[in-house]
Amino acid sequence: MKSETHLKKAHRIKRQSLPEILAESLRERILNGEFKPGEALIQEALAEEYECSRMPVREAFRQLEAAGLIVTKVHKGAVVAAMPAEQAMELFELRATLECILLEHAIPNMTSEDLDGAARVLGELDKAYLERDINGWGALNWEFHRKLYLPAKRTQTLSIVHGINLQVERYIRLELLISKTFEKAQREHSALLKACRDRDSETALKLLNQHILEAGESLVQSLEEKSKPS
């Protein structure tokens, strides 16, 4: 009996509405740095660019606003949200707290499939790093963490953490370009996965906590350097 779980999974087709697609695309472009903090997003321009009317754009804006990526003022439009260094650090501390909770609950439930899946993503992550594929790296990075947290079966926490990750990812990407954080993260990911395999919660949690907080600190540091070049 093959225990493949494809029994009834049907082919999951897109089934996405235009606003969702737009929101995703715009988020990607914001994370890429194509739209910089403070920059205004004009509905009509984007509508023309995506060859649709302004309406889907408007609904996409609502989603992005709820996610904290843009801020809108009545009759004044939307601008990309800025994030001061202290807020960034707050988000990293939040991540550290919440992701450690997730990992703690996940470790006892991890199957070898879970671990192998995470290992596979880690491989892809390495490849993305070698090819300097920053966009891909961002998505894969989250995918790796997500794989580790899924067995915790805490969907609400996971979705909140996902939101926070998206918010900070923008800055992480900038940081990645100019530092050695990449290799450091890769080493830490490996160590983390190993601790999970060993079911060594204590080590795993310590590693994860460090992994996130140090990333935050190095990011905040480089943010502050950049803001005071005088």
Place this chain on the structure above:
Amino acid sequence: MKSETHLKKAHRIKRQSLPEILAESLRERILNGEFKPGEALIQEALAEEYECSRMPVREAFRQLEAAGLIVTKVHKGAVVAAMPAEQAMELFELRATLECILLEHAIPNMTSEDLDGAARVLGELDKAYLERDINGWGALNWEFHRKLYLPAKRTQTLSIVHGINLQVERYIRLELLISKTFEKAQREHSALLKACRDRDSETALKLLNQHILEAGESLVQSLEEKSKPS
């Protein structure tokens, strides 16, 4: 020199867009239980009720969806989100974690104005309780907690916690009607405020943690009883 801080505060007028107002109103009605989990929300009906077109309603839906209060399917419309008991407990645990962090950071920064403000809200809370004003109680309850957390100066965490509170408030309200949770909460609030006044972090955190987790447990218990009346 009067240290009143009204120097430049101008009069903060509404400046709210229709979709925001609608989202607020609809959220309130969902929290009230007027719209029950699983119930479909029809754009046109709501548009007519609020005497506007469907468009503001649609944008309000996007906001509510992002807040997790409704779920929408393409071409099928929006239904009020249901919440299984286990997810409710997860949210309460999240609250306990995050709100304790907030309080921990807030206590050292609290001024006597902060404490007096909280005390004042506590009084209103009591009044709302005596008048059985459930709606008002919900808002004031959050206001009380918020007052305690504001000095932590962690806006992101605060806004996430706010979102979680809104999600569980719906069930809390139902629970309040049928149990003694009300008086219990009131007593716990008083004790909590006193510990804050004494700058006794240890006691305050323990109280807050209990306050939230016990509320969660009693809620989940009554949810399970209701779902298995057979």
Place this chain on the structure above:
DNA sequence: ACTCTGACTATTGGATCCAAGAGTCAGAGT
């Protein structure tokens, strides 16, 4: 009697149109 199909209806998704608010710039008045 059962099932499959096709038309009909209810409701949402998207486009276009009009109104209203915010910013800008020129011109008049002091």
Place this chain on the structure above:
DNA sequence: ACTCTGACTCTTGGATCCAATAGTCAGAGT
């Protein structure tokens, strides 16, 4: 020369209209 005002423009907010899809129900064929 400076400031205030008003018209003009750019952009968003909201309404209405048309297209597309899911659900339903009746009817024909087996």
